[in-house]
Amino acid sequence: MKIFLNEYIHPTAVEKLKDYAEIVTDFKNVEEIDAIILRTTNVSREIIEKASNLKVIGKHGVGYDTIDINAAKEYGVKVVYTPKSNVQSVAELIVALMTNVARNTSIAFEKVKKSEVKMVAPKEMVGVELQRKTLGLVGMGNIALAATDILKNGYRMDVVGYDPFVSEERYQQLGIKKYESLEEMLGEADFINISVPLTESTRNMIDLEKLKCCKPNAIIVNTARGGVINEEDLYFALKTGVIRAAASDVFIQEPPTAENPLTQLENFVATPHLGACTEEAMIRMGMTVVDEVLAVLKGEEPQYLVV
Structure with a gap:
C-alpha cells in the first residue's frame, strides 16, 4: 500500500x-x-x-x-x-490568549525588549482580571466546553452561550445561560470565545455589525478558523475602540505575517495556528x-x- x-x-x-x-x-x-x-x-x-x-x-x-x-x-x-x-491543548491556548490580552503580556514584553518602558507598572499597561467576568461562547463543542471548564472553575466566570445546535436541556445541564440571538449574547459577555467550523453559514459570522453589539471592554479570542471573523472589520473595531482587544490563532492567510494590518495593533495578539501544537x-x-x-x-x- x-x-x-x-x-x-x-x-x-x-x-x-x-x-x-x-x-x-x-x-x-x-x-x-x-x-x-x-x-x-x-x-x-x-x-x-x-x-x-x-x-x-x-x-x-x-x-x-x-x-x-x-x-x-x-x-x-x-x-x-x-x-x-487536540481538545485540551486548544482549550489551554484559549485561556492563555485571554490572559495574555487581558494583562498586555505580549506588548509589555515587546516594549521591554526595545527599552521603551521607563517605569514599573506603567498606567498604559493596566489590564483587567478574568475573575467573575462573563464568558460568552460562540459555539459549544468539545473545545469550547473544555476551555469553559478551566475558566469557570479557575476564574469563577459566569458563562453564556450561543449555539443553535445545542438543546435547552444541554444548556441547563452545563449551567450555561442560553441566548437565541448572537447579538444579545455578544452584548452580555466580557470575554468571547469563537469555536465554530468554517462553513458558508459561519464565514464572516462576526462582522462589524456584530462587533458593535459587544461591550467596549470586550476581549475576543478565535482559535477556530480564519474567516469566521471578518479581519477588516476586526481591525476597524480594534483601531477605533469598538472593543478592547482580541487574539487569534487562525487567519485567512496562514501563517500570519507583518503584512496583516492586525499584527500592527497593540491590542491584538497573533499566534501561527498553535492550538494543537x-x-x-x-x-x-x-x-x-x-x-x-x-x-x-x-x-x-x-x-x-x-x-
Missing part, C-alpha cells in the same frame, strides 16, 4: 505507518495512492478524481475544510479525522489518524468517520 504524507506528524505515528505501508510525499503517481494523511494540504476534487485507488483520507486535526467532502463522498472515499485529540496533542493526533486510516485499509470500521 502507498500512503501520501508530506507534513510533520509525530515520529511515533510515522513509524507505525511505515510498518504497514510505503509513504510517498507527492502526487506524481496519484493513481497508485491508497490513502492520504494531511494537516493543511488541500485535497481537491481533481486529486480525488485522479486517485483511482484512493480509499481513505485522514485529517490530522479537527477541521476538514481543505478536503472536498462532496467529491470524496461521490467517489466512495472515506474521510476520517481526530476530533478529540503540544507534544501530547501531536502524539494523540498522529496515532489516532494513523489508526483510523489503517482501520479503513484493513476493512475495519473507523471510530471517527466524516463520510
